[in-house]
Amino acid sequence: MRVFGLALVALGLMLPTVASAKSPEWDTALDQAVGYLQQYLRIDTSNPPGDVTKAAAFLTGILRKAGINHEVFIADEAAGKVNVLARLPAKGKARAKPILLLNHMDVVPVEMERWQPRDPPAFLRKQEGGSGTESWKSRSRDFSGQDPFGGEIVDDAIWGRGALDMKHMGIAGLMTLIRLKQDGVKLSRDVLWLAVCDEEIGGTMGAKWMAEHHYALMDPEFVIDEGGSGSRGLLSPDARTVFAPSVSEKQVVWLKLVARGTGGHGSMPTGDNPVEILQQALARLMARRAELEEAGDHPIVSEMRAKLGALADNRYTNAITKNTITLTSFQAGVGTPPKVNVIPSEAAATLDCRLLPGGSVPDFLARLKQVLGDERVSVEVTYQPAEPTVEATSDTALFRAIEEVVKQFYPQAVVVPSLLPGGTDSRFFRAKGAIAYGFEPLILAPEDLDLIHGHNERIDVEQFRLMVRMLYEIVTRVARTPSG
Numbered sequence: 433m434r435v436f437g438l439a440l441v442a443l444g445l446m447l448p449t450v451a452s453a454k455s456p457e458w459d460t461a462l463d464q465a466v467g468y469l470q471q472y473l474r475i476d477t478s479n480p481p482g483d484v485t486k487a488a489a490f491l492t493g494i495l496r497k498a499g500i501n502h503e504v505f506i507a508d509e510a511a512g513k514v515n516v517l518a519r520l521p522a523k524g525k526a527r528a529k530p531i532l533l534l535n536h537m538d539v540v541p542v543e544m545e546r547w548q549p550r551d552p553p554a555f556l557r558k559q560e561g562g563s564g565t566e567s568w569k570s571r572s573r574d575f576s577g578q579d580p581f582g583g584e585i586v587d588d589a590i591w592g593r594g595a596l597d598m599k600h601m602g603i604a605g606l607m608t609l610i611r612l613k614q615d616g617v618k619l620s621r622d623v624l625w626l627a628v629c630d631e632e633i634g635g636t637m638g639a640k641w642m643a644e645h646h647y648a649l650m651d652p653e654f655v656i657d658e659g660g661s662g663s664r665g666l667l668s669p670d671a672r673t674v675f676a677p678s679v680s681e682k683q684v685v686w687l688k689l690v691a692r693g694t695g696g697h698g699s700m701p702t703g704d705n706p707v708e709i710l711q712q713a714l715a716r717l718m719a720r721r722a723e724l725e726e727a728g729d730h731p732i733v734s735e736m737r738a739k740l741g742a743l744a745d746n747r748y749t750n751a752i753t754k755n756t757i758t759l760t761s762f763q764a765g766v767g768t769p770p771k772v773n774v775i776p777s778e779a780a781a782t783l784d785c786r787l788l789p790g791g792s793v794p795d796f797l798a799r800l801k802q803v804l805g806d807e808r809v810s811v812e813v814t815y816q817p818a819e820p821t822v823e824a825t826s827d828t829a830l831f832r833a834i835e836e837v838v839k840q841f842y843p844q845a846v847v848v849p850s851l852l853p854g855g856t857d858s859r860f861f862r863a864k865g866a867i868a869y870g871f872e873p874l875i876l877a878p879e880d881l882d883l884i885h886g887h888n889e890r891i892d893v894e895q896f897r898l899m900v901r902m903l904y905e906i907v908t909r910v911a912r913t914p915s916g
């Protein structure tokens with residue numbers, strides 16, 4: 433399966449543009465960037481446990497070699513929760529607050545056995561004829577799968593957990609600092625690069641901790657983080673290339689529902705069986721879910737519709753056009769496995785709810801309880817970020833720089849501010865007043881989204897190389913002095 437096929441074909445159509453983006457002075461730096469990403473992917477930073485000590489040592493090694501000022505901040509030494517802040521200072525007195533390139537070192541765990549098997553050796557392929565791959569796959573598991581921590585290049589892509597989320601941006605940001613220094617670009621503001629731990633589990637020891645304890649050291653005007661990217665067929669229903677920096681994200685509200693009743697022998701129904709109470713309440717919720725999810729277009733989404741004419745119809749656009757309520761677990765029963773003849777006295781379920789920015793959580797909860805319609809079902813909020821969801825304006829020098837650089841590399845592309853369905857560390861910076869955009873300058877096909885937190889995560893080598901160049905161009909535009 434070549435997931436990047438679509439992106440590559442489309443890229444091929446744009447060859448004149450891309451060809452002009454090639455420049456000899458970049459070749460060495462881009463080869464170096466690819467090598468760094470491969471090495472970085474070989475460091476297992478799965479979270480949990482999320483120990484990033486080795487990753488931080490690897491990254492500080494690169495910074496040291498490049499002569500770039502940096503500091504390691506230890507949030508919890510025993511658990512390996514550390515953060516790295518690097519800084520390229522402005523020339524003379526800074527004329528503006530810094531731009532910060534934010535990235536997280538941790539990754540989500542992998543299901544090793546579900547990664548795509550490696551290609552069979554050539555001799556076996558020959559034996560089985562041209563179409564032998566399938567029978568090889570079904571016949572033999574002797575050949576191990578792609579190593580999620582191998583950092584190998586296979587089929588023109590760099591494979592590994594974190595290739596798209598988000599070690600690619602970590603290295604791209606690092607290369608930006610290295611090149612700015614090598615090129616002697618005179619900066620009007622500090623350029624910061626912050627690698628954090630724990631993004632995948634809420635940022636407590638990572639971005640949140642840095643914002644709470646060391647914000648004065650950073651205090652950026654602009655932040656570039658993960659989130660929006662370029663795509664085809666994801667946001668726009670036609671084949672246009674759309675680059676969509678995310679300027680806000682949905683509000684996370686995680687709920688635990690618990691029903692209590694009378695336990696007893698399964699042969700004698702008690703009349704208030706909590707499993708049935710909860711199941712019936714959830715059935716009422718599912719039947720009326722659409723009315724709870726309906727919230728009208730957020731202004732960001734209205735702007736997207738206006739700029740693109742219409743939105744594509746898929747689960748991504750579905751998620752950004754309304755509130756969503758997802759039933760993610762249901763637990764009941766006594767014993768493991770649960771006894772079939774025992775009525776438990778409690779049953780529980782979890783709901784992952786995501787509200788559009790600005791939506792009132794108390795109002796939403798009140799309506800949800802009303803729809804559940806049973807006092808015996810309690811609703812507890814188990815997680816809700818303390819930070820309010822803030823929308824970053826797109827009327828900034830950084831947004832204009834993104835537009836200009838996208839046009840330089842992809843003249844036909846449309847740039848539109850977007851809303852992100854998931855949560856990122858950007859919220860800690862937006863809450864402090866920074867303008868944070870989620871923006872990864874690469875093109876993803878809709879199916880590529882399945883690789884993020886999924887199996888076979890990988891990044892197309894050419895896309896990665898272009899991305900490094902684009903990020904450098906964007907940062908240079910907002911950080912160099914007029915004469916720089």
Ligand SMILES: [Zn+2]
Pocket residue numbers: 536597598631658
């Ligand atoms: Zn991420």
